[in-house]
Amino acid sequence: MDLKRYFNARRANTGEGFAARPGDTGWIDSLRGLQTHRGMPFLFGTETGPDVLELRPGASPAVIALPRATASYVLFVQVVADRPSTSPEGFGEIGPATLPVEGNPLGDRVATYGLRYADGSETDVPVLRRFAIQQNHISWSASAFAALPLRGPIVHASTGEDFILGRGPGACFFQGEARTQSGRMDRQGENLWLYALPNPYPDKELSALSLHAEQEISLVFAVTTTTLTQHPLRLQGRRKLKVRLPPGAHLNKLGELDVDDRGEQIGMDLGTVISARAVLEYSRADWLGAKVDVQPVRSANEVIVEYSAHPDARLYLRSDDGRLHMFELRSLEGGGNEGGASLNVAAVEPATRPVKIRIVEKGSGVRVAARLHVHGAHGEYLPPKGHHRKVNTGRFEDFSGEFANGLNQYAYVDGSCEADLPLGPVFVEISRGFEVRPLRTIVEITATTDNLTFELDRVLRWREEGWVSSDTHVHFLSPQTALLEGKAEDVNVVNLLAAQWGELFTNVADFDGRTTIGAKDFGGDGEFLVRVGTENRMQVLGHISLLGYEGEMINPLSCGGSNEAAIGHVLEATMADWAERCRQQGGLVVMPHAPNPQAERAADIVLGLVDAIEMMSFNPRTAQISAFGLADWYRYLNIGCHLPLVAGSDKMDAAALLGGSRTYVRLGQRDFTYRNWMDAVRSGDTFITVGPLVEMIVEGRRPGGTVVLPRSGGTLTINWRIESVSVPPARVELICNGTVLEEIRCGGLSCKGQLSVPISDSCWIALRARGSVAGREADIAAHTSAVYVKVGEMPIFATADAVSVLAQIEGSIAYMDTLAPKSDEARHARLRAALELAHHRLHHRLHELGASHHHAPVHSVHVEREH
Known part of the structure; x- marks a missing residue:
């Protein structure tokens, strides 16, 4: 409708009730000429004259002539004057309110709208405040009941995804993670309201509108009509289509079409495209087979389009050459090829059947936590309620008890959950660590399916033999989420580490130096434990994990400058200093993520300040036990530093698997407590694994x-x-002093044997197993700690390895003498002295054994410049 001749006011002069406020962006003033909002065309006033229809109580009704035509609804873009917030009667003075109440008043009759028909009949409809109309500025709770904000909902990419796509974030971090935002602006920002007045006689021709103000001033900005049979503002729930893209339309780096509000790649008029992600094609045979990790193939030209729309909406696709393709949704949902367009479509069964899922232990029927994945017939992920449709794998972006393994997404559940599932086949995967047989199956969902129960079979009983599993290195999770993931991955001990990252501190408030979450003393069952320790870190000298210590937190968490500490943070501690304090407070000292950083860790190991060396893998599908890390450990064993192996995930995002690389520790006759777990690690009877138990x-x-x-x-x-x-062990290697002494091929999931090995020199012996989650032949799947063999009084000592370790200590001293930002001279000298003591001890050992060697001279504190 062109209302130009009926406009009687200018927006800028409409009075205090419509005045702009700080925080307004001028959006209302930008509504000029022909525009489309929520897929509907409106003709707004121009800047050259009156640009709005003001309805003022006491004035004559505004009568707007209509071209004779039928209409099912008449749509108004309108707003009522802001009403100041008032104090409750008799309440007295009030201070600032945390929750504003602007826009809460409702029910006042703002106006009466009349529909006039060509046959002379008419009908009137009341327009009530906060029903058909609402004020401009509102609080967050003051939505209208029968009108929508003129702005439509917005879909955002996450902050991390925006960076992957090479653009700045489209929203603040929170809104980006939420992925969506309604068009309603609260606290700050402007609103106009879209009201669809239903015509009770849609078959009769309209001739005019009569708009009569009653109790309040209101403004009408634009009017349009429609013949849609269903309410134009009421959209359907989520639906999905499997769409083959037309030529020239391509997926972005995320494997998606860009549905972000800033993009023009895909959209709908009467609705919103929520996502358009590549179809994931799974092999049914692999799914039901014995393959460890079944990954789908991501389609390059088919997407699952998820949307919420009016039944009469149109879908738009823009190809890379700028061409716009339009398709009627009714035709697409019917599986048609509308207008002969190059768009092959298959309707995806909507996930509307609520099904309760229970996961229990076979035999006992006890409910158990597990990691759960469900997808539909077209590869679409079907998360349990309360979990994300797309798991966010950005670092420090989401910690909601989920895991993304390649293209497969999982939710951690406590053994019971509910999911909305489609009718037809759904594909289910459930796992629970390394002793429970993983389950992959296909179930048929029918209109009568209310419950699904899955049994998990614990086929290995190493826990009953006194073994407990652990992850020595986890970040960012809350203690309760860490406990859930530990239970679901069958990890008995999770070490959650507070840390500093420049100016960011994480898990610090979770540390109390006392509580072991899950322990019987703290209300748990004692079978799964979470303890908060710290990872203390320096950019150059290295990182050190301090587990299970009691009392005050060992600070600083980082020092020596960025990235680990803040810029300008001086070197006020060394790892040796932190390690000594940890031991004094009863903790376990672990050198994390071998072999790096190679610096001060060498000195601390030589000084005997370290209890274990950690191998780390974020996700075994990507990389398993590090050969470089093991070689580093071998080096220390070869100079007589007898340290056990431990393993951790260094989990910092949902792409890392808690316990994917884990430690098994044999408690023997000890009861299972966190304190006994630390003692067992110190005793050295451990192995690390990504699957096989050795x-x-x-x-x-x-x-x-x-x-x-x-x-x-x-x-x-x-x-x-x-x-x-x-994970099948492909072969077993007997390692002696770092080299393979014997190799045995394995067949199947289990094997055992006995070897007789002649020994003439002192040595250490360990077992290494090859095998792969992802089918890589060279992958290391498990490794035991070492048994030491002493022949007479002969020591285990390899000169080349000793010289290599000595060089790391010399490098650390050089850093302290040249670049390390000093705190004060006395403290710096004390910290340096520990490194020099380690250097002296190892150097003396070389001379004691008469080992010929060459190395750089140790730095002298009296030499001011050596480089």
Whole structure:
């Protein structure tokens, strides 16, 4: 409708009730000429004259002539004057309100709108405040009941996705993670309201509108009519289509079409495209087979379009050459190829059947936590309620108990959840660690399916033999989320580490130096534990994990400058200093993510300040146990530093798998407590794994123990076994002083054997298993800690390895002497002295053993410039 001759006021002069406020963007004033909002065309006033129809009480009705035509609804863009907030009667003075109440008053009759028909009949409709009309500025709770904001909802990419796509964030971090925003502006910002007045006689021709103000001033900006049979502002719930893209339309770096409000790649007029993600094509045979990790193939030209729309909406696609393709939704949902367009479409069964899912232990029927994945017939992920449709894998962006493994997404559940599922086949995967057989199956959902129960079979019983599993390195999760993920991954001990990242501090408030979440003393069942420790870090000298210590937090969490500490933060501690304090407070000292950083860690190991060395893998599908990390550990074993292995995930995002790389520790006769777990690690009977469970006994001695032979040596009997529920061990390697002594091929998921090995020199022996989550032949799947063999009085000492370690210590001293930002001279000298002591100790050992060697001279504190 062109209302130009009926406009009687200018927006800028409409009075205090319509005045702009600080925070307004001028959006209302930008509404000029022909514009489309929520898929509907409106003709707004121009700047050259009156540009709005003001309805003022006491004035004559505004009668707007209509071209004779039928209409099912008449749509108004309108607003009522802002009403000042008033104090409750008799309440007295009030201060600032946390929750404003602007726009809450309702029910006053703002106006009466009349529909006049060509046959002379007419009908009147009341227009009530906060029903058909609302004021401009409102509080967050004051939505209208029968009108929508003129702005439509907005779809955002997450902050991390925007950066991947090479553009700035389209919204603040919170809104980006929420992925959506309604068109309603609250607290700050302007609103106009879109009201669809239903015509009770849609078959009769209209001739005019009569708009009569009653109790309040209001403004009408634009009017349009429609013949849609269903309410034009009421949209359907989420639906999905599988769409083959027309030529020239391509997916972005995320494997999606860009549905962000700033883009023009895909959209709908009477609705919103929520997402348009590549179809994931799964092999049914692989899904039901024994493959460890079944990944789908991402389609390059088919997408699942998820949307909420009016039944008469149109879908628009823009190809890379700028051409716009338009398709009627009714035709698409019917599986048609509207107008012969190059768009092949398949309707995706809507996920509308609420189904309760229970996961129980086979035999006992006890509900157990697990990691759950469900997808539909077209590869579409079907998360349980309360979980994301798209798991956010950005670092420090989301910690909601989820995991993304390649293209597969998972939710952690406590054994019971509810999911909205489509009718037809759904594909289910459930896992629970390394001793429970993973389940992959296909179930048929019918109109009568209310419940699904899945049984998980614990086929390995290593926990009953005294073994407990652990992850030594987890960040960012809340303690309760860490406990849930630990239970679901069958990880008995989760070490959640507070840390500093420049100016960012994480998990600091979770540390109290006392509580072990899940322990019987703190209300748990004692089977799954979470303890908050710290990872103390420096950019150059290295990182150190301090687990389970009691009392005050060991500060600083980082020092020596960025990235670990803040810029300008001086070197006020070394790892040796932190390690000594941890031990004094009863904690366990772990060198994380071997082999890096290679610097001060060498000195601390030589000084005997370290209890274990950690191998780290974010996700075994990407990379398993590091060969470089193991080689680094071998180096220390080869110079007589007998340290056990531990493993952790260093989980910092949903793409990292808690316990994907884990430690198994044998408690023996000890009860399972966190304190006993630390003692067991120190004892050294550990192995690390991404799946297979391994055990090695050398002449009755377990890892961490020592076999003593006479000077003449002897023959050792070595018994070993490997068991797995999913990752098959391809071969087993017996490692002696870092080299392969024996190799045995394995078949199936389990194998065991006995070896006899002649030994003439002091050495260490460990078992290494090859096997892969992702089918890579060279991957290392498991490794035991070492059994030490002492032949006579002969030491284990490799000169080349000692020189390599010495060089790291020399480098650390050089850093302290040249670049490290000093706190004060006395403290700096004390910190440096620990490094020099380690250098002296190892250097003296080289000379004591008469080992010929060459190394850089240690820096002198008296030399001001050496570089």
